[in-house]
Amino acid sequence: MNADDPPPLTDDEAVGRSLAGDLTAYEALVTRYTAIAHRTAFLLGAGDEAEDVVQEAFVKAYRHLRSFRRDSAFRPWLLRIVANETHNATRSRGRRADLSVRLEAVRKPGGPEDPQDTAVAGDRSARLLAAVRALPDREREAVVCRYFLQLSEAETAEVLDCPIGSVKSRTHRGLRRLREEVDRELL
Amino acid sequence: MNSSDDPFEAELRALGESLHVPPPPTAMADRVLTALREPEPKRRFTTKRLVAVLAAFLVVLVAATPQGRAAVAEVLRFAGVEIEVGGSAPLPSGSPSPLPSETSAALAEARGAVAFPLVVPAALGEPDQVRVADGGQVVSMYWDGIRLDQYDGSLREVWHKQLGDPYPQQLWLGTTSAVWIPQQHGIEYLPAGGGNPVSLRLAGPTLIWQHGRVGLRLEGVPDVEEAKKIAASAR
Numbered sequence: 001m002n003a004d005d006p007p008p009l010t011d012d013e014a015v016g017r018s019l020a021g022d023l024t025a026y027e028a029l030v031t032r033y034t035a036i037a038h039r040t041a042f043l044l045g046a047g048d049e050a051e052d053v054v055q056e057a058f059v060k061a062y063r064h065l066r067s068f069r070r071d072s073a074f075r076p077w078l079l080r081i082v083a084n085e086t087h088n089a090t091r092s093r094g095r096r097a098d099l100s101v102r103l104e105a106v107r108k109p110g111g112p113e114d115p116q117d118t119a120v121a122g123d124r125s126a127r128l129l130a131a132v133r134a135l136p137d138r139e140r141e142a143v144v145c146r147y148f149l150q151l152s153e154a155e156t157a158e159v160l161d162c163p164i165g166s167v168k169s170r171t172h173r174g175l176r177r178l179r180e181e182v183d184r185e186l187l
Numbered sequence: 188m189n190s191s192d193d194p195f196e197a198e199l200r201a202l203g204e205s206l207h208v209p210p211p212p213t214a215m216a217d218r219v220l221t222a223l224r225e226p227e228p229k230r231r232f233t234t235k236r237l238v239a240v241l242a243a244f245l246v247v248l249v250a251a252t253p254q255g256r257a258a259v260a261e262v263l264r265f266a267g268v269e270i271e272v273g274g275s276a277p278l279p280s281g282s283p284s285p286l287p288s289e290t291s292a293a294l295a296e297a298r299g300a301v302a303f304p305l306v307v308p309a310a311l312g313e314p315d316q317v318r319v320a321d322g323g324q325v326v327s328m329y330w331d332g333i334r335l336d337q338y339d340g341s342l343r344e345v346w347h348k349q350l351g352d353p354y355p356q357q358l359w360l361g362t363t364s365a366v367w368i369p370q371q372h373g374i375e376y377l378p379a380g381g382g383n384p385v386s387l388r389l390a391g392p393t394l395i396w397q398h399g400r401v402g403l404r405l406e407g408v409p410d411v412e413e414a415k416k417i418a419a420s421a422r
Contacts, residue, residue: 026223027220038211055215059219067341147200148199148203150203
């Protein structure tokens with residue numbers, strides 16, 4: 001960054017200006033959070049519709065910005081809307097089936113931008129991924145948020161709209177199931 | 188972000204980082220801004236909705252004063268309910284409809300079917316009937332002549348109500364603010380996926396409040412003090 005550039009807006013400043021009708025400020029928030037929003041939608045099962053889900057989530061977030069509590073963080077609030085939109089998009093057409101297709105796709109060798117794909121092709125990684133895919137919905141969502149999206153427990157609770165205690169127990173149950181699954185297949 | 192050094196958890200994080208996720212969309216800001224400049228699709232009352240957004244906060248501040256009421260608010264937005272206060276009481280139009288894809292459920296089933304925590308007012312006991320509608324967006328509980336709707340009231344408007352005078356009364360349930368509508372009024376349900384509002388029957392006296400993210404509307408208790416007691420007993 002050039003030393004003469006103005007400092008980037010904080011989230012709170014951008015939210016304040018967006019509330020005052022400044023779409024340029026909202027554009028800054030969209031640019032800042034598109035990547036994580038898209039990854040969240042994709043890994044929660046939106047598949048091909050991830051881009052549309054993200055667009056709709058940003059539109060809804062803007063239209064409901066008044067209900068955002070300014071003393072809390074913008075990112076998990078936005079990701080909760082992304083998660084809701086993902087559910088809406090997938091609800092009508094068998095979400096489990098859809099997710100397995102999408103996760104299957106990630107096991108194919110990736111493009112040149114993704115040299116790490118060889119690691120994913122490893123047996124253990126593939127088994128672990130398959131086991132994540134097979135988790136019950138709530139446990140899978142908690143595991144995806146905590147480890148694949150690397151959200152904190154508090155953020156995960158907000159995104160999945162449940163108490164922190166539920167995040168802990170779903171993650172715990174999910175991890176136990178994954179360990180059992182991976183260990184069993186090693187025998 | 189993660190203090191845990193459990194090797195299995197670290198392995199999962201590494202797996203996450205090596206997943207091949209499609210690259211993020213490049214022109215998202217343009218797409219979003221273009222969408223925002225278009226009128227909201229499939230929703231009626233767009234102008235009033237904008238008025239509501241602007242007015243909601245002012246309403247809370249000034250609704251207590253008669254001058255404030257006259258000057259500012261014809262639409263009040265509260266706990267997932269958009270209340271439009273018009274000049275005359277609405278007339279029932281057509282036959283009443285049920286909520287979209289409404290089905291009966293046991294209380295335990297209903298708890299499992301929705302993404303928000305359900306409460307039951309101890310003052311009323313177990314409901315006679317529980318119904319889940321619109322893919323888990325709304326749960327309605329019924330007792331003799333009384334209905335309690337619970338819904339996610341934090342992200343969007345779920346109900347549209349049309350009232351004649353008087354202006355709804357704002358009150359407190361402990362530290363929670365609430366709105367009391369003493370008269371019969373028209374009510375519509377706004378489906379989660381967009382689509383046309385579903386016109387319900389005329390609603391009786393109603394108490395509306397919010398508990399965390401959950402919006403609640405208690406209908407059919409004619410006395411406000413009795414309604415507040417029932418609301419306060421919700422667990």
